[in-house]
């Protein structure tokens with residue numbers, strides 16, 4: 001027994017050592033309280049909003065008072081079981097109705113996380129023989145759902161692509177940008193090929209198309225209207241079902257933060273949405289927005305709903321007060337501030353980039369103005385740049401492969417409505433200092449890196 005355990009521990013240790021040698025070892029860390037937050041996903045700064053927190057305390061106190069009455073089953077602690085057993089409550093059902101109404105959906109079903117919502121949905125809805133088509137940068141939870149699903153085929157398509165010509169609409173305008181290197185076809189080509197299958201053409205096979213409302217690594221937005229058109233065109237038997245993961249786009253996009261699908265008026269064209277409460281809404285948990293029939297189906301088949309303790313009252317109440325805050329329009333000012341800060345930050349970062357004019361491999365900021373609070377700064381030294389910013393008092397994170405494709409490593413800047421222009425200026429100064437120190441770094445290190453990772457094509461390689 002001890003011997004076996006020793007053997008297992010040494011296998012695990014060796015795998016960790018390999019990760020470490022590849023600079024890929026993941027570790028838990030705690031952000032110093034004194035650093036400026038340019039890293040968390042709380043884009044609207046709601047988790048630190050005093051009015052929201054006070055409203056939550058009132059809700060919790062009322063629940064505690066009620067829990068004291070004889071025979072009461074109310075509590076602010078755990079829910080008591082799975083939603084299907086003792087974990088359901090009129091509070092949870094009323095919250096689902098409120099959320100469905102806000103997002104203009106027929107129904108809503110809560111999950112303990114957006115991860116569980118994705119695995120629950122994708123894991124049970126596709127029927128044997130069905131096909132899932134997904135953006136190659138889709139979140140890990142969708143991959144996990146696809147992995148456990150009974151779909152016959154899972155086909156990736158090139159990120160940010162509908163037809164052979166790839167576009168980005170970061171600026172809200174159609175701005176043509178060179179397609180990223182992708183071995184995958186565009187969505188339209190994938191659907192065209194699929195539609196030559198007789199069962200697909202006759203509508204016997206369901207085709208699910210999975211995209212995100214805002215991609216958390218690139219900060220870009222899908223061409224949802226074009227995706228809807230491509231699905232209508234290639235799957236005229238109406239067997240194309242679009243699923244949009246709005247974990248990052250809810251709160252920041254759309255009237256009162258209803259999300260991208262509502263902003264574009266596509267509620268009836270998108271088959272299901274997954275909303276995450278852990279990002280802009282500052283809470284935790286997730287919800288699937290769908291038809292009443294799909295909701296009932298999920299209650300019967302989604303394993304991540306059935307076999308887990310449902311959310312505690314504290315979680316439900318925090319989501320409830322945040323939705324009240326959104327519905328009442330109180331978050332509008334935060335959204336407005338955030339939008340102004342996004343424009344300011346991009347302007348400053350791009351000005352810094354053009355002023356310093358470093359080699360693209362050292363630092364690159366996209367020229368296209370951003371609409372999202374996530375701004376990637378591309379560099380082949382993400383850990384070094386992030387470490388320097390952190391030591392300067394600004395919490396930003398390095399994002400490396402395999403989280404992003406090798407060759408597109410970056411430092412990700414996440415903006416919040418409570419960040420200030422002065423903080424952005426401070427971050428830019430820290431980046432400037434780092435770039436200047438990097439420019440004098442030896443050419444040898446850089447060449448070695450480029451060779452090892454094949455990061456850049458020949459013509460992109462710096463002329464040193």
Ligand SMILES: Cc1ncc(COP(=O)(O)O)c(C=O)c1O
Nearest residue numbers: 113114115139216247276278285
């Ligand atoms: C696009 C996307 N979907 C789903 C999730 C999962 O969200 P949660 O943290 O609620 O499990 C995340 C979180 O990282 C995400 O970025």
